[in-house]
Amino acid sequence: xxxxxxxxMRPAKTPSGQLNILCKKLFSMKNLRGLISCVxxxxxxxxxxxxxxxYLKNLPFPHDVAANAASSAVTLEYWMHWALSLFRxxxxxxxxQLLGVPLGLAMGxxxxxxxxxxxxxxxLRPIPPIAWIPLAILFWPTRExxxxxxxxxxxxxxxxxxxMQGVQNISVNLKWAAFSLGAKPKDIFWRILLPGSLPSIITxxxxxxxxxxxxxxxxxxxxxxxxxxxxxxxSYTNHNIPFIVVGMVSIGLAGSLCSxxxxxxxxxxxxxxxxx
Amino acid sequence: xxxxxKSESAYTPLLRALAGIALxxxxxxxxxxxLQLPRFRLLPNPISVVKEWVSFAPVSGxxxxxxxxxxxxxxxxxxxxxxxxxxTVLGVGLGLFMGxxxxxxxxxxxxxxIFRPMPPLSWIPLAVLILPGVEVAVVFVTFIAAxxxxxxxxxxxxxxxxxxxxLAARCLGSRPIQxxxxxxxxxxxxxxxxxxxxxxxxxxxxxVAGEIIAGERGLGxxxxxxxxxxxxxxxxxxxxxLGILGFISSAIIRSVGRKLMAWEARRRGI
Amino acid sequence: xxxxxxxxxxxxxxxxxxxYDPEGVNVEAMRDCTFDIAPGEFTIIVxxxxxxxxxxxxxxxxxxNITAGEIYLDGELISSPKHQIKPDVDRMVxxxxxxxxxxxxxxxxxxYGPIVQGSLNKAQAQAKARQMLEMVCLNGMEDKYxxxxxxxxxxxxxxLRALINEPRVVMLDEPFRGLDAVAKTVMHEFLMQLFCNSPxxxxxxxxxxxxxxxxxxxxxxxTTRPAQIKKIVNVDLPWPRQHSVMNTKEYIDxxxxxxxxxxxxxxxxxxxxxxxxA
Numbered sequence: 001x002x003x004x005x006x007x008x009m010r011p012a013k014t015p016s017g018q019l020n021i022l023c024k025k026l027f028s029m030k031n032l033r034g035l036i037s038c039v040x041x042x043x044x045x046x047x048x049x050x051x052x053x054x055y056l057k058n059l060p061f062p063h064d065v066a067a068n069a070a071s072s073a074v075t076l077e078y079w080m081h082w083a084l085s086l087f088r089x090x091x092x093x094x095x096x097q098l099l100g101v102p103l104g105l106a107m108g109x110x111x112x113x114x115x116x117x118x119x120x121x122x123x124l125r126p127i128p129p130i131a132w133i134p135l136a137i138l139f140w141p142t143r144e145x146x147x148x149x150x151x152x153x154x155x156x157x158x159x160x161x162x163x164m165q166g167v168q169n170i171s172v173n174l175k176w177a178a179f180s181l182g183a184k185p186k187d188i189f190w191r192i193l194l195p196g197s198l199p200s201i202i203t204x205x206x207x208x209x210x211x212x213x214x215x216x217x218x219x220x221x222x223x224x225x226x227x228x229x230x231x232x233x234x235s236y237t238n239h240n241i242p243f244i245v246v247g248m249v250s251i252g253l254a255g256s257l258c259s260x261x262x263x264x265x266x267x268x269x270x271x272x273x274x275x276x
Numbered sequence: 277x278x279x280x281x282k283s284e285s286a287y288t289p290l291l292r293a294l295a296g297i298a299l300x301x302x303x304x305x306x307x308x309x310x311l312q313l314p315r316f317r318l319l320p321n322p323i324s325v326v327k328e329w330v331s332f333a334p335v336s337g338x339x340x341x342x343x344x345x346x347x348x349x350x351x352x353x354x355x356x357x358x359x360x361x362x363x364t365v366l367g368v369g370l371g372l373f374m375g376x377x378x379x380x381x382x383x384x385x386x387x388x389x390i391f392r393p394m395p396p397l398s399w400i401p402l403a404v405l406i407l408p409g410v411e412v413a414v415v416f417v418t419f420i421a422a423x424x425x426x427x428x429x430x431x432x433x434x435x436x437x438x439x440x441x442x443l444a445a446r447c448l449g450s451r452p453i454q455x456x457x458x459x460x461x462x463x464x465x466x467x468x469x470x471x472x473x474x475x476x477x478x479x480x481x482x483x484v485a486g487e488i489i490a491g492e493r494g495l496g497x498x499x500x501x502x503x504x505x506x507x508x509x510x511x512x513x514x515x516x517x518l519g520i521l522g523f524i525s526s527a528i529i530r531s532v533g534r535k536l537m538a539w540e541a542r543r544r545g546i
Numbered sequence: 547x548x549x550x551x552x553x554x555x556x557x558x559x560x561x562x563x564x565x566y567d568p569e570g571v572n573v574e575a576m577r578d579c580t581f582d583i584a585p586g587e588f589t590i591i592v593x594x595x596x597x598x599x600x601x602x603x604x605x606x607x608x609x610x611n612i613t614a615g616e617i618y619l620d621g622e623l624i625s626s627p628k629h630q631i632k633p634d635v636d637r638m639v640x641x642x643x644x645x646x647x648x649x650x651x652x653x654x655x656x657x658y659g660p661i662v663q664g665s666l667n668k669a670q671a672q673a674k675a676r677q678m679l680e681m682v683c684l685n686g687m688e689d690k691y692x693x694x695x696x697x698x699x700x701x702x703x704x705x706l707r708a709l710i711n712e713p714r715v716v717m718l719d720e721p722f723r724g725l726d727a728v729a730k731t732v733m734h735e736f737l738m739q740l741f742c743n744s745p746x747x748x749x750x751x752x753x754x755x756x757x758x759x760x761x762x763x764x765x766x767x768x769t770t771r772p773a774q775i776k777k778i779v780n781v782d783l784p785w786p787r788q789h790s791v792m793n794t795k796e797y798i799d800x801x802x803x804x805x806x807x808x809x810x811x812x813x814x815x816x817x818x819x820x821x822x823x824a
Contacts, residue, residue, distance in 0.1 A: 033379070034386035041387055058406050115292035120300040126477075126522035130485040131496065131515045134503030138318050211481075214421075218397040218485035222500075229398065233489075236401035244401045252394035259393070443609055444645040448659040448711065449635040458658070462649035539649045539691040 060242040068242035069249070078250075085216060085228040085254060088144070092151025093212050100156045100208075101201055104163025109193065114164070121160065129153040129215045133222060147219050154215035155208035159201070162208075166200025167193055202266035209262050213255040228254060320508040328509040336507035338498065338514075348514075351494040352483060353521065359415045360479045363422035367475070368468055371430025376460055392428065396421030396482045397489075404490055414486035421482040422475040429471025433464030466540060469533035473526050480522045495521075553585035554620050555714040555747030557606060562615035562625075563772075564601050575601045577772040578615070583764075585620075588741065588748040590762035592755065592808060594815040598773030599751045600642075603717055606749065608633040619714065635663060638708035642719040646692040646704050652679075653688040655703060659711040671710075678706050681743075682736055698729045702736055709740060717749040722757065730754075731789070734761060738786050755808065759800050760787055767807045770815035777807045 048056040060068075072078040107114040107121075132153055136146035170193060178192050220229030232247030301322050307313055309321035328334050331341070338345045374381045374388075396417055403413040441463060445455045487496030495518055502510040534540075559581050566573040575598045583589045591599050604610040606617055608624065608631045617625040625631060633639075646655050656678070657671035666674065679685045684702060692700050701721055708716055722733045734757070741748065752758050758765050765779045781800055783791055791797055 030382045033382035037383045037387055038390075055406050055408060059402075112292070115289045116296040116299075118296070119293035120296045123297065123300075123516075123519065126480075126519040126526075127515050128481040128484045128518055128522070130481060130488060131499055131518050133488065134499060134508070134511045135319065135515070137503070138508065139315050141315070214395040214397055214478075214481065217395045218489070221397065221400065221489055222485075232398060233401055236405060241405065244405065248394055248398045248402060251398045252390070255395060256393045438645070440641045440643070440645040441647060443633065443639065444641065444647075445658075446633045447607065447635070447637070447639050448707070449663040451662075454662050458647070458650075458662070462647070465649070537649070539693065 058241075060245055064242040065245045068240075069246045072243065072246055081226060081228050081231050082250070082254060084226045085220065085251075086258070088147050088220075088227065089151060089209075089212060089216055089258060092148045092216070093155050093209060095148070096152045096155035096159055096208060096212070097205065099152075100159030100204070101163050104160040104201075104204075105167055105193070105197065107160070108164040108167025108197070109189075121157075125157045125161075129211075130218050130222075133219065137223060143223060143225065147216070147224055150219045151212045151216050154212040155205075158208040158211060159204040162200045162204025163197060166197025166204075169200065170196040198270050202262075202269065205262050205266065206259065209258050210255070213251075213258065217251055320512050325509045325512045329513040334510070336502055336505070336510035338502075338510055345517075348493065348495050348498045349517065349521070352487065352496065355411075355415050355418060355487075355494065356476075356479050356483050356525070359418035359483070360422050360476060363419050363426050363475060363479070364472060367423045367426030367471075368430050371427040371468075371471075372434060372456075372460060372464065374427075375431045375434025375464070376456060388424075388427065392424045396424075396478070397485050400486060400489055410490050410492060414483065414491050417486045418479050418483045422479040425475040425478050426468075426471050429474065430464055430468050433467025433471070434460055436467060437463035465533075465537050469529065469537070472529050472533075476525050476529055477522065480518065480525070484518065553745065553747075555583075555585040556618075556620050557583040557715065557747065557749070558616075558618040559602075559606070560616045560618070562602075562605060562612050562617060564598070564605060564610070565613045574772040576605075576612075577774050579768075579773065579775050580615075581766055581775050581778060583747055583749065585747055586745040588761060588763045589750065590758040590765045591749070591751045591768065592753070592758050592765060592804070593768030593773065593776075594770045594808070594812050595753070597768050597770050597811070597815070599768060600719055602768075602773065603639070603719055603749065603751060606715075607637050607639050607717055609639075635659065635711050636714045638711060638713040638716050640701075640704050640708050640716070640718040640721050642721070642723065644692075644697070644700055644704060646700055646707070648692050651689050651691055652695070652703050655692070656707045656710055659707065663711070665711075674710060675706070678710060682706070682739065698725055698732065701725070701733065705737070705740070709744075712744075713746065715747045715749060719751050720753065721750075723753070730757065737761065742786055755801060755804055756792070759783075759797060759804060760792065765804055767804065767811070770811050770818060776811060779804055779807075 042062055045059065045062050049059055049061055051057075103117075107118060129150055132150060133146075136149045137143070140146040140149060174192055174196065175188060178188055183191070216227075217229035217232075220227040221233040224230045228247060228251050232244060232251065235241070235243035235247055304322050307316040308319045309317075309323065328336065329339055331339050334342065338348065370384070370388075374384055399417050399420055400413065403416045404410060407413045407416055437459065441459050442455060445459050450458065483494075484496035484499075487494040488500045491497045495514055499511050499514045502508070502514065559579055562576060562579045563574070564576040566575055579602065591602065593599055601610070605612050605625055611627065611629065611631045612625055613627055615626070616623055619636065623629070624634075647658070650658065653672060653675060656675040657666075657668070660666035660671040660674070661668060676685065676688070679687065682702060684699065684706075687695065687699065687703070692703070695703070705716075705718075705721070722730050725733065738761070750758075750761065759781055762781050763785075765781060766775060767777045767779065768774065769776045779800060783794075783796060783800075
């Protein structure tokens with residue numbers, strides 16, 4: 001019977017030990033593989049243009065895109081587009097939350113109300129937000145207002161459904177427990193139903209934000225003046241090809257920023273959940 | 277709070293539903309045609325919308341009884357099917373593989389995470405630039421939208437499978453491919469179908485936008501054309517048509533899902 | 547106890563240690579455990595919660611590697627620090643919270659092992675499964691999905707799924723946890739019937755001391771973390787066990803002995819602030 005040596009205990013608490021661990025994490029196999037694939041991607045991008053692959057050869061060169069990005073980033077105009085798009089998103093999104101959450105909660109709480117309102121709501125819901133564009137333009141006096149409206153439509157339905165499900169998912173036991181402890185209906189709402197539906201409400205915000213961005217970009221491309229979507233579309237018609245990619249990446253970044261923001265709000269609102 | 281002692285028949289929910297819908301239409305009619313409030317009077321009213329929709333000789337040339345209406349539906353449905361079909365095959369495949377193989381995941385995840393947040397519609401200029409013809413570009417953008425949603429949900433589905441099922445399968449002597457077909461695929465199925473429903477909704481959304489921005493023929497295109505030709509009634513019933521098609525396609529996916537996942541249905545006692 | 551013929555399924559655990567290393571903070575789960583299990587021996591492992599019983603099971607089953615020592619099955623080395631671990635049909639596991647495939651029927655679950663290994667074709671496997679179900683009065687359940695069954699039936703099906711493969715060792719991780727006392731007696735009879743029918747080595751983890759002494763040939767008591775073998779108690783009561791045995795003096799003495807040892811460790815665990823793992 002042989003005796004194999006056991007693995008030595010690592011001093012993980014010393015500063016050099018901590019640094020060791022950090023380096024290991026940073027240069028892990030996982031990150032390395034990710035880096036390799038990004039590099040390979042850019043290399044392939046360069047090669048399809050150089051080797052005249054049909055259709056893909058019309059792509060702009062990576063270095064042209066980078067140069068364009070650098071020169072755009074120092075212009076005021078570029079950041080004005082950012083500001084415009086972000087402003088539109090926030091107006092539409094926040095109104096969607098202000099109207100959607102109460103409506104959803106009401107539908108979840110009162111069966112009667114739901115029976116009246118849900119069917120009509122469900123008829124309108126499958127209509128893609130973009131399809132509302134003509135009506136929105138007709139109805140609202142200014143273009144900007146119609147864009148806010150479209151963003152609102154994108155996030156509104158999702159939030160109503162999520163809020164409603166949030167209330168419905170609260171275990172009946174919680175409500176009965178509260179009653180037996182002497183709570184009044186008002187207390188039940190503020191102390192049980194609202195906090196209990198928070199996870200679903202926050203999910204509704206995250207998903208709604210994603211859809212709202214999609215709608216905003218399309219709406220800008222079709223019907224707006226200024227904004228990231230509009231300027232990306234215009235760069236196509238103006239043959240500013242590298243900016244098409246710069247615009248796409250900018251839109252992606254702006255969207256990610258908003259998503260991160262919503263998630264941060266979510267974490268703050270629900271300190272008791274670790275997983276989000 | 278004691279529950280109310282009203283006698284409720286089984287028809288009450290149905291009656292209330294109809295009442296709610298009727299109320300909606302009445303409100304619509306009142307605001308647009310009867311009271312003619314400032315902004316509302318610019319909108320088409322429900323009665324004229326319905327009249328146009330079922331007319332044999334519609335002003336816009338498109339109604340339930342014209343061929344063009346069904347051509348428009350056909351174009352859009354065909355595009356959605358092609359895009360959605362491709363997205364399902366590639367998206368589910370990618371998601372399953374990423375969840376299954378750690379190394380593949382490490383290589384592909386960063387790229388996916390860079391492209392995923394980009395709104396599908398922002399691809400339109402690039403797609404029109406590169407791809408041959410507007411038709412392909414519109415289908416491509418729809419595909420991209422559905423693809424990422426499907427891939428992500430599939431991946432989440434695989435990751436959500438309890439590790440013990442994998443251990444049990446290996447214990448029972450499965451080879452890797454058998455683990456894949458017997459654990460990974462069925463285990464991820466619920467998430468996959470949720471993803472497919474979401475993807476279908478996103479596909480319709482992107483398709484309509486694509487058709488408006490860059491398309492020729494199809495429901496989205498016809499909506500915008502109707503708008504520019506002041507055929508507001510047509511615009512509205514085309515919107516409802518889109519809603520109906522979206523609803524039908526989601527319902528089809530749901531019922532396919534229920535068939536494939538018989539064990540879920542039995543669990544829920546359906 | 548064991549039959550006259552030579553059974554396989556002898557397990558040797560030699561100086562086994564396991565150190566987890568999440569984020570550089572070492573967690574010593576097992577330290578220098580050494581014990582033997584004879585072929586066909588019904589061995590029970592008891593100890594305070596979170597002490598490392600499941601770690602030991604994972605090591606023997608081939609789910610996880612060890613950082614020191616060796617494990618042998620019938621003289622063959624199956625685990626060591628340098629070994630490529632591999633779960634195998636020889637060491638079947640029945641999981642704590644149940645791992646019946648929810649998307650397969652009872653019949654599909656039970657016949658999964660033989661079909662997938664190619665040792666029986668579908669018809670043969672189904673015939674064998676039907677025979678086993680019949681023997682334990684569970685016929686009629688073949689086309690049901692696990693979620694439609696009560697937990698007691700689910701457990702039994704999972705045990706059948708393991709046994710149909712005729713493994714050398716069957717490892718059960720608290721399989722009857724959470725069942726009420728009445729259901730448990732049914733389970734014990736069920737297990738004993740199967741064991742008497744075809745004895746094989748059992749590696750059975752439990753918290754329930756009555757269950758441990760009632761079922762086992764041998765009770766291995768583990769200490770709190772880091773887990774070591776505190777004591778091994780041989781249960782020399784006549785086999786097959788009847789409920790009346792629980793009133794005999796021998797049983798009560800054995801239980802007392804086991805209880806004292808476990809209690810000692812439980813106090814230590816409590817003082818060390820160990821959290822009960824659900």
